[in-house]
Amino acid sequence: MLYNNGKEPVRKRVRKMGRKVSYDEKIEIVKWVLKHNHDYKQAAQKFDITYSRAYAWTQKYEQANDWTALKDRRGKTRGRQPADREKQLLKEIRDLKAKLREREVQIAFSKKLIEISNREVKRPNDIKRFKK
Known part of the structure; x- marks a missing residue:
């Protein structure tokens, strides 16, 4: 029984890597x-x-x-620099305000955590675990 009708199987071609093209x-x-x-x-x-x-x-x-x-646009691209000093300062102000908001949230969270942990103290003579 012949599966390929008597024809020789075709060898697979090995693909070569493409050359770099400018x-x-x-x-x-x-x-x-x-x-x-x-x-x-x-x-x-x-x-x-x-x-x-x-x-x-x-x-x-x-x-x-x-x-x-x-053109090949792959790879890292440098971030665009602000056009002038004023734009650079405005960007810095925005970044600092964002950091400030994050710190305020962290402080509010830690205060709330202290308040919740101090609710568990039943008698005034108990030692509080956290100080306000």
């Missing part, structure tokens, strides 16, 4: 694809990249109609 190379590849009537397969062979990468970069460019769409 921003300028991406622009060159997309220009080539657009010039050659969206021939992604030919571009993949010519530039040693995958079909899907050529297709994705071309689509990104066509949707945004801007070359900056091809």
